[in-house]
Amino acid sequence: MTIFYFTATGNSLYAAKTLGGKLYSIPQLLKEGQFEFADDSIGFVFPVYGFGLPKIVKRFLKAVRYTSQYTFAIGTYGNMAGSCMNNLAKDFHAAGRELNYADSILMVDNYLPFFEIESQLKKVKEKRIDEHLQIIVNNVKSKKNSIPRAWVMSRMFTACVSWAVSRMINGKSAQKYTVNEKCTACGTCVKACPTGNIEIQDKVVFASSCELCYACVHICPHTAIHLKNERSGARFRNENISVEEILRANNQK
Ligand SMILES: Cc1cc2nc3c(=O)[nH]c(=O)nc-3n(C[C@H](O)[C@H](O)[C@H](O)COP(=O)(O)O)c2cc1C
Structure with a gap:
């Protein structure tokens, strides 16, 4: 089994590791x-962003070419996944691929503008x-075929949320982050960023390819990076x- 994963704060990597196989970032x-x-078997594991x-x-997904007998996708999310996985199965189909199994798993929500990590941790x-x-591991092992259904209201809600979030992810979000005096220029944020958007000059500098994963914000060892609209200073x-x-x-x- 081969699994492709993306993670900012570890939930999706934990899910991917639990599934097993050869993992590729x-x-x-x-x-x-x-x-x-x-x-x-080929699988994709990732966090759900804006449904x-x-x-x-x-x-x-646009770039990868693969052959497999069984293909699955697992989205990790913290509160509500909307019709994300059903839409993904449709996108696969439209691209001439088939998704045999799609599922999502409720974990800790790392979206700092909406959730306090302290209260999220209490819900674990x-x-x-x-x-x-x-259950997901067993389904993948037994090569279960199933795609979650999506009702009309869920589809409509998902379309609105996805549209709003895709407009919000315009590359420039990180330029609004503040970096306080606790920053030691250790470079952890540079390495945590999956788009190479961060540089240390005389201070931390954010370019314009931020995709809003918050890895830099959560992983900073000194909790020095902050969003203006975060619900609390706790990190995950x-x-x-x-x-x-x-x-x-x-x-x-
Ligand atoms: C930009 C962004 C958007 C998010 N959107 C959703 C969402 O629509 N629904 C949800 O339940 N969780 C949402 N989350 C929370 C993540 O999906 C969840 O915490 C995920 O498990 C994080 O995975 P990771 O630790 O592998 O990065 C969002 C997080 C971020 C950073």
Whole structure:
């Protein structure tokens, strides 16, 4: 089994690792221009952004060529995934590919403008993440065929949210982040960024290819990077995934 994954704070990497197989980081494959694959089972694991896919995952899906007997996609999300996975199955079909199995898993929400990480962490137990992940693992192992259905209202809501979020992700968001005096110019944010959007000059400088994953904000060891509209100063990283794993997955420099 081959799995392509993208992660900012570790949830999707944790899901991918639990599924097993050969794991490939999408930002690294884009950087290396490696797009040809063949395996019995091929999977895509990523966070849901605005009821849709992160832009970096969409770019990879356009570029990758593969042959497989069984193809699946798993979206990790923190609150509501809308019709994301059903839409993805349709996009696959329209591109002449088939998605055999699509599913989503509720984890911790890392979207700082809407959620406080402190209250998100209190909900971890009730989300029964490992139990749900195990069901997905078994479904993939048994090569289950199923795509979640999407009702008309969900489709309409998803279309509105996806449109709004895709307009918001205009590359320039990080330029509005503030970096406070706790910054030691250690360069962790540079390595955490999957689009290579950050440089350390005399201070942290953000260019204009931010895709709003917040990896730099969450992973900064000094909590020095802030959004103007964050709900709290607390940050998140999936407890089963190390900072080094996230940096290895995303570093573009
Ligand atoms: C820009 C952005 C948009 C998001 N949109 C959604 C969403 O529409 N629905 C949702 O439930 N969670 C949303 N989230 C939360 C993530 O999908 C969730 O926390 C995910 O598990 C993070 O995965 P990662 O740790 O692998 O990066 C969003 C997060 C970000 C940063």
